[in-house]
Amino acid sequence: MTDIRFTSLSKFDCPRLLICALGYEDRSTFFLKSEEREDFEAILAFDYCSTGLHSYDANRDYVEHCGARRIGDLAELLRVAGELFVETKWNVSVDLTSLDRRKMAEVIKFLFLNRNSISCVDFVYCPSEYSEPRFKLESVSSFGPVLPAFAGDIAETRRKLALLVGVGYEFNRIIGAIEALEPDKVYAFKPIGTDRRFESKIDENNLDFEFLTTNDVLREYDLNFPKQLYLMTRRAVELELSKRSVLILPLGPKIFAGVSILIAMLRHPSVMVWRHSTTSSSRPESTRDAIASGVVSRFQFEFSEDFI
Amino acid sequence: MDDYNQVYNARNLTPEEIAQHIVIPSVASDVFKFRNTILLGPRGVGKTTLMKALTARGLFALTKRERLPRGIKPMSIDFMPVYIPADTLWKGSVEYFSEVIPDETDRDHILSGLFVNHCLREIVIAMEGACEVGEHFRDEELPSWALKIDEVQEEKIARLCSHSWKLDRTQTSFLGLKLAVLDRINTFRSAINGLDTSNALVRVREFEPLDIMVLLKAFADVMESFAGIKKWAFSFDEMEIAPKRIVSLIYENLRSFDQRIVLKFSLYPHVDFYNYLERAQTANAGPVPDQDYKPISLALKFSNPDTDFANKLIASECQRRGVQFHVFRNYLNDSKAIKKGTREFGDNSTTRNFRKIFKTVSREKVDQSALEYLKRKDLLDSDNVESLSENQRAAQIRKVAPIIEFRSYYFAHFERDGQSMTRRSSVKSFSYYHGFEQLALITEGNPRAIQHYVNELIDSLNAGVPSNVAQNRSVGRNLDRFRALVATQAIKPEPHAVLTENALDLVDSIGEILVQGVLAAKFSTQPSLSVKFRSPRPETKRLLATAINAGALVPDADDSQHGKILFDVEGVRLRVSYRLVQFFPLPTITGQVRVLSTKPSKVIQPPQPDLLGWALEND
Numbered sequence: 001m002t003d004i005r006f007t008s009l010s011k012f013d014c015p016r017l018l019i020c021a022l023g024y025e026d027r028s029t030f031f032l033k034s035e036e037r038e039d040f041e042a043i044l045a046f047d048y049c050s051t052g053l054h055s056y057d058a059n060r061d062y063v064e065h066c067g068a069r070r071i072g073d074l075a076e077l078l079r080v081a082g083e084l085f086v087e088t089k090w091n092v093s094v095d096l097t098s099l100d101r102r103k104m105a106e107v108i109k110f111l112f113l114n115r116n117s118i119s120c121v122d123f124v125y126c127p128s129e130y131s132e133p134r135f136k137l138e139s140v141s142s143f144g145p146v147l148p149a150f151a152g153d154i155a156e157t158r159r160k161l162a163l164l165v166g167v168g169y170e171f172n173r174i175i176g177a178i179e180a181l182e183p184d185k186v187y188a189f190k191p192i193g194t195d196r197r198f199e200s201k202i203d204e205n206n207l208d209f210e211f212l213t214t215n216d217v218l219r220e221y222d223l224n225f226p227k228q229l230y231l232m233t234r235r236a237v238e239l240e241l242s243k244r245s246v247l248i249l250p251l252g253p254k255i256f257a258g259v260s261i262l263i264a265m266l267r268h269p270s271v272m273v274w275r276h277s278t279t280s281s282s283r284p285e286s287t288r289d290a291i292a293s294g295v296v297s298r299f300q301f302e303f304s305e306d307f308i
Numbered sequence: 309m310d311d312y313n314q315v316y317n318a319r320n321l322t323p324e325e326i327a328q329h330i331v332i333p334s335v336a337s338d339v340f341k342f343r344n345t346i347l348l349g350p351r352g353v354g355k356t357t358l359m360k361a362l363t364a365r366g367l368f369a370l371t372k373r374e375r376l377p378r379g380i381k382p383m384s385i386d387f388m389p390v391y392i393p394a395d396t397l398w399k400g401s402v403e404y405f406s407e408v409i410p411d412e413t414d415r416d417h418i419l420s421g422l423f424v425n426h427c428l429r430e431i432v433i434a435m436e437g438a439c440e441v442g443e444h445f446r447d448e449e450l451p452s453w454a455l456k457i458d459e460v461q462e463e464k465i466a467r468l469c470s471h472s473w474k475l476d477r478t479q480t481s482f483l484g485l486k487l488a489v490l491d492r493i494n495t496f497r498s499a500i501n502g503l504d505t506s507n508a509l510v511r512v513r514e515f516e517p518l519d520i521m522v523l524l525k526a527f528a529d530v531m532e533s534f535a536g537i538k539k540w541a542f543s544f545d546e547m548e549i550a551p552k553r554i555v556s557l558i559y560e561n562l563r564s565f566d567q568r569i570v571l572k573f574s575l576y577p578h579v580d581f582y583n584y585l586e587r588a589q590t591a592n593a594g595p596v597p598d599q600d601y602k603p604i605s606l607a608l609k610f611s612n613p614d615t616d617f618a619n620k621l622i623a624s625e626c627q628r629r630g631v632q633f634h635v636f637r638n639y640l641n642d643s644k645a646i647k648k649g650t651r652e653f654g655d656n657s658t659t660r661n662f663r664k665i666f667k668t669v670s671r672e673k674v675d676q677s678a679l680e681y682l683k684r685k686d687l688l689d690s691d692n693v694e695s696l697s698e699n700q701r702a703a704q705i706r707k708v709a710p711i712i713e714f715r716s717y718y719f720a721h722f723e724r725d726g727q728s729m730t731r732r733s734s735v736k737s738f739s740y741y742h743g744f745e746q747l748a749l750i751t752e753g754n755p756r757a758i759q760h761y762v763n764e765l766i767d768s769l770n771a772g773v774p775s776n777v778a779q780n781r782s783v784g785r786n787l788d789r790f791r792a793l794v795a796t797q798a799i800k801p802e803p804h805a806v807l808t809e810n811a812l813d814l815v816d817s818i819g820e821i822l823v824q825g826v827l828a829a830k831f832s833t834q835p836s837l838s839v840k841f842r843s844p845r846p847e848t849k850r851l852l853a854t855a856i857n858a859g860a861l862v863p864d865a866d867d868s869q870h871g872k873i874l875f876d877v878e879g880v881r882l883r884v885s886y887r888l889v890q891f892f893p894l895p896t897i898t899g900q901v902r903v904l905s906t907k908p909s910k911v912i913q914p915p916q917p918d919l920l921g922w923a924l925e926n927d
Binding site: 109112113139140141142143144145147148149150151152153154160161171172173175176177179180182183184207210211268269276277 | 317319320351352404405407408490493494497498500501502503505785788789791792793795796797798799800801808809810813
């Protein structure tokens with residue numbers, strides 16, 4: 001069974017690949033700017049092609065300046081990445097900051113399938129500066145698995161559902177999910193560790209979590225310590241899988257999504273990962289820029305063929 | 309935080325737990341009959357609860373209850389029930405199937421294979437349950453829904469099922485059957501969720517197609533031969549999330565299937581498994597309500613709702629929390645926000661005192677337009693009111709008094725240039741909705757909503773929170789919660805269209821239009837309080853259907869030509885759910901219908917209650 005071991009990039013003397021997103025948020029190039037260009041053998045940027053929207057043009061200029069390859073088709077990007085994986089093992093940094101959850105899942109699935117060619121994976125996330133949330137109920141066009149691969153399995157012993165949900169600004173989305181999925185138990189993971197104003201607004205946007213019952217669990221995780229988030233989430237998943245089906249809904253910071261999808265990949269096909277699909281990204285007026293707070297949250301691991 | 313969700317979330321309860329706690333609605337006797345049935349209602353209304361109660365384990369638990377409502381006699385049920393819950397794969401969108409299985413033939417094969425095998429597995433689980441229950445009875449007492457078979461019989465059944473279900477290996481027990489089917493389900497699923505779906509696809513193509521209807525008959529044959537079971541009820545739950553082709557299949561078989569078998573399934577009120585063309589084609593051949601099946605709506609009626617069941621649910625919840633029912637009822641009725649003397653609270657009902665309502669309007673002199681009406685009709689004079697005939701009372705008092713009462717809560721005085729004027733007041737206070745009678749209405753009789761409200765209010769009662777404050781908080785919280793549910797319902801946009809609105813936006817637009825009539829400065833005796841859509845655009849139809857199925861809009865089931873099933877929302881009378889009316893606000897009564905030819909555009913209104921603002925007023 002494939003699992004992971006915590007490690008650090010410096011342990012491996014391998015060429016390094018960066019997979020990132022070229023988006024309209026200012027912070028989508030923050031990590032790239034904070035690293036030495038020479039550190040990367042190759043940079044592949046998924047291009048959201050958002051010309052004229054917020055910081056996209058400036059980001060595009062910077063990405064080009066760094067010699068990154070911009071690719072607007074994720075399958076093509078992953079094919080190009082796969083072609084790199086010959087002869088030698090690679091260290092792969094994935095900047096999750098501006099990748100949407102679906103593409104993130106595709107990338108993590110790709111890494112998992114190519115794990116024999118990878119020395120170390122480096123998840124990177126750059127939280128944004130504080131900005132006022134919207135008390136707006138966004139339109140949802142679909143609610144289902146982030147990818148078919150995360151649709152879950154059927155087990156004889158599991159009839160009830162545990163919902164592990166990442167908490168974020170998404171106004172009241174969790175309540176809708178709980179009503180729709182009717183879980184037997186809810187674990188809500190609330191991010192802390194950056195601007196404290198986020199925390200009170202998150203509470204406010206989630207009705208102070210009054211919808212949780214005594215059977216449910218509200219846990220805080222520190223965005224500065226993603227390893228702890230991984231361990232906390234993994235423990236909950238392993239505990240719940242013994243008695244319930246597990247569905248993760250990674251709202252909130254993308255690092256939670258990255259960690260969740262990784263865990264679901266390791267326990268494939270048992271763990272479901274779902275997402276709400278909204279159309280806000282296709283409506284420029286509903287988007288807004290996000291400036292990096294200056295923190296870079298990182299989580300480095302290597303794949304192993306045994307348990308931790 | 310309290311453990312509110314644990315009782316009425318039927319999905320997570322065993323049939324025994326449900327049967328122990330269920331407040332049995334009057335329609336249960338129809339559901340428990342040997343006849344085809346379609347249970348209709350929005351989410352949380354109790355469809356799963358009833359279906360799970362109608363299982364061997366549920367029925368056995370019901371026999372242990374001391375008192376059951378008239379017409380509910382578990383031991384008299386003369387058929388074997390099989391409960392088939394929704395496949396978890398159907399939850400969420402099944403549309404992603406097409407991404408991973410582009411070929412339509414493959415897709416149909418996999419969807420059908422998953423459904424059939426899911427049903428087979430649930431059939432075996434039902435048989436195991438019937439065997440467990442059978443152990444509690446002597447042979448001569450064995451009801452039709454319990455099973456006593458020995459190992460030899462079980463082996464014969466398993467062998468024959470293995471053959472007819474086309475299993476790779478012959479099984480000799482129910483357990484073996486169940487695991488073999490589970491294995492096949494996961495093989496089918498691996499064609500969707502696998503990391504290498506192409507290999508899985510090759511494997512599932514080797515499975516022969518199975519027809520669930522044929523298999524149900526074959527299973528009935530086997531069980532009749534080896535276990536003596538003669539009659540069956542297969543209950544398919546949550547069919548609203550099943551692939552359309554599967555729902556159509558079961559629906560069409562309601563017309564004529566097998567004399568030994570009845571089909572029961574649950575649906576949301578609005579269905580889309582038939583498009584217009586298919587409906588036209590099957591208009592003459594399709595099943596006929598009340599003839600081929602009994603449609604049963606679990607939702608509160610469109611108008612003049614019977615709140616008896618809701619009251620029983622409230623009483624049950626009070627009992628569970630150890631609070632005397634009359635104490636709870638009095639707590640709600642004691643709200644000082646209810647205008648004094650306007651409601652008379654009896655043990656079983658609340659009566660509006662129209663004279664007091666009229667006098668209050670006269671004394672307050674805020675709603676000048678209504679006051680002029682009362683003066684013009686001479687309704688402020690008690691003697692005159694007494695002298696009215698019954699018909700005159702109905703026309704002049706019973707219809708208008710509820711409107712006048714409602715308006716009296718939402719108009720306020722203000723001064724401009726030294727002149728006294730009237731305008732709509734803030735709607736952050738929910739005083740009109742206070743009181744026990746209103747609680748049954750503003751929950752729409754929805755068990756889950758009742759549970760939330762009652763538990764929150766009992767907490768407040770126990771904590772000594774004044775009734776008016778507690779009710780304002782509770783209304784606000786539940787309003788927020790329900791609005792969040794409605795807003796997050798997924799709506800697939802029309803092809804090439806961008807989704808810009810959710811179902812809640814549409815409901816808000818309707819609510820805003822209606823409130824302009826009922827709270828207009830000029831008093832209207834018959835304001836519009838419901839709508840009908842004429843030739844709505846496709847995207848509006850989608851929003852309407854979603855709002856109806858979420859319970860945000862309540863259809864007048866009598867408008868449906870299909871026995872309460874709505875195939876089309878066009879021309880159907882709709883009212884805003886009483887779970888949402890506080891937001892606009894609208895009264896908990898029905899009124900005239902307003903016909904809309906297009907989706908109403910959003911109207912900017914004076915200050916509305918911001919979501920999250922509920923805790924501020926009167927706290």
